[in-house]
Amino acid sequence: MSNTIPHEEGMDNTLNLLKEGYRYILNRRRNYNSNVFETRILGKKAICMGGKEAVELFYHLEKFKREGAAPNRVKQTLFGKKAIQTVDGANHQHRKEKFMSLMSPDNLNRLKRILKQEWRTAAKHWEQLEQIIFYEEVQKLLCKTACEWAGVPVAEDELERLTNDLVAMYESPAAIGPNHWKGRHARNRVEKWVAELVEKVRNEQIQPSENTALYTFTSMRNLDGVLLDKETVAVEVINILRPIVAISIFINFTLLALHNHPEEREKLVSDDGKYAHMFIQEVRRYYPFFPFVVARVKQDFIWNNYKFEENTLTFLDLYGTNHDPEIWDKPDLFHPQRFSEWKGSPFEFIPQGGGDYVMGHRCAGEWVTIEIMKESLDFLLNSLEYEIPEQDLSYSMTSIPSIPHSKIVLKMIKIRE
Template sequence: MSNTNKIPREEGIDHSLSLIREGYRYISNRRQSFHSDIFETRLLGKKAICMGGKEAAEVFYDTEKFQRKDAAPNRVVQTLFGKNGVQALDGEAHKHRKEMFMSIMSPDGIKSLIDITKKQWEMAVDKWIRMDEVILYEEAQEIMCRTACQWAGIPVQEEKVRELTKDLGAMFESPAAIGPNHWLGRNARNRVEKWMGELIDEVRNGNMNISTNTILYRFAQYRDLEGNLLDTKTAAVEVINILRPIVAIAIFINFIALSLHHFPEEKGKLKFKDEEYAQIFIQEVRRFYPFFPFVTALVKKDFTWNNYKFEEGTLTLLDLYGTNHDPKIWDNPDVFNPDRFTRWEGSPFSFIPQGGGDYFMGHRCAGEWVTLEVMKVSLDYLVHRIEYEIPDQDLSFIMVDMPSIPHSKIVIKSIKRTL
């Protein structure tokens, strides 16, 4: 007789459409109805295990139990991640590739990023004060695209910036989309990978005059565990894995503006408190608002956890949004309260807007430090350096869209400098 418990199971042939219809809350809704942090379902015609919470995150990021290779659905690979990128590696190959990403997160590298971000904000504000109105989400994407390219040492002709911005945005806006919007993302990735591949070939052939300290040069010359250069396409994917996530910070910038509008008392606090309060405010924006809904992995080998049996090869989803709103972890999780982070212990498994675990050894997003610093600069501009009005508009957002952003993309007008 088995000593294991039976995982609660969602009845039905397949629930992929339910996931699309319910978006960020798909896993959380069932965790609540089953009164369990784990349940079994069927997605894309396969058995899948969904789970959430701190303990679930701890086991999910155990590299002895789960692997990332072949875990992401093809539609996500073809839009968001790209083929053979760091997200799909395991073991020593993953560790070695991840070190390449972490190497650019040095104090000097981050300082350079901050300086570039400030410069791009300054240029954007110069433009905005002459405009009748600004669609913040679209403008923030362009700020982030310019910042990412300059930081990475990637030359972009001025007339190509807007097109590149849209293509990089389409990569993270399209994975969950159906029909034409999804194919926009695929086509965008194909265009950018082709262009990036051409740049990498020029660097390798010595036809591009570029500093050896740039991210583009370092990634183009990166060698794997066997001492081989990455093939051009994979090298292009990894450079894009720097650009795309930085452009995606525009989502958080939009939610910064929304939170300042919905919670004006917080804006007052930010004006008079120190940088520490700005830090916890940003963390609460990242916890409170939707960003990544979940991450996927495959069971590496049979194991038992909490008396539940996991079978090799089973698709497993970890609920990121739900864990960040788990009442077992957070008091009043549906209340926006930056002060909660003054008491936060800093667990890498309870607060996981961009994944959990260790940066160097695990699959926690290498760009999280980048996200925090860019958000700090953006918050400073929206609170201290400009004044603006938010006219009547549809500021609502729905948890079905992945990613979810306010419907109006936040229109601002009457923009003036204050510093």
């Protein structure tokens, strides 16, 4: 025997999702007093859920699959065709192992060294300028860092175009009209360019070192022993470059958090690294970024007396789980200290997805993100002086992804020697 899942009325509720943005699922979980409900999104029946138990269910390998789950507009901009995000089972695990092989401590240290240098070079340039738009400047320095780390050669005069294209890919999946199409064109351009690099690696015109993403995916073979086609290599190399540039959003929120909570600065300055870690975790928990992830029911099953039917599109609420009052005390307060007692769980704190890295779809770049954020926080705190003039630092809870409206203008920049 099973009960019916609480149901949102209406022929299609995409408009409600757009109107309520990051809080759409959380609002309904509260109203229906249920961690799961059914609705219609983009003309199709969809289940939405959030909270610890829902996360455990969502990452159960026999219950959900990714094949056919991501909407076309997301594949055409953010993910790419045949990307790891859309693959299941043994093929997924095989590809994920390659991603995770790039995340060794040595390789993460190499990334941090490159980043440190890029922060200095960029800041030296900013010292000469009247003001900078922090979001755009951080994008550029992260793009340079990402390319060097990934073994992707990029000329100085190609850098701005590449940065803008990678940004368009992650800013456009939920956009409408020209802003969405900008993302599609950007993806087509960058995929073509990276695929040409793959050919150059294969005929030895360029030789990236073995610990780079370009080398790793160019030389990777599928489970049948055949080399990955150059288009798929390009998609996966972009799956390293694009999200590193997207960390610019978290770094903008880090600077905003420092500005809005000046008392935190003192705790950070007299810190041995532990508080910085808690601070970064709280930035990733508190601010809106990746709203939810989608999958399809793999086969019929019953959960908590609710029937999940094969193929039903299912949304897991990342933002809402990170703001779930059953998990977090006063979830809408920015309070880094909460992480001092936090035991760690793959199903409760999920800004970059949950579950297991290799077996499941949890973000391959979570450690990269944390390391880049820590290094950047250190630079902002200890090596950079700046002023934040009057501006609109608010951010939307409905634009996806959300970015402080002014993109943070900084003035009077000086490197502290």
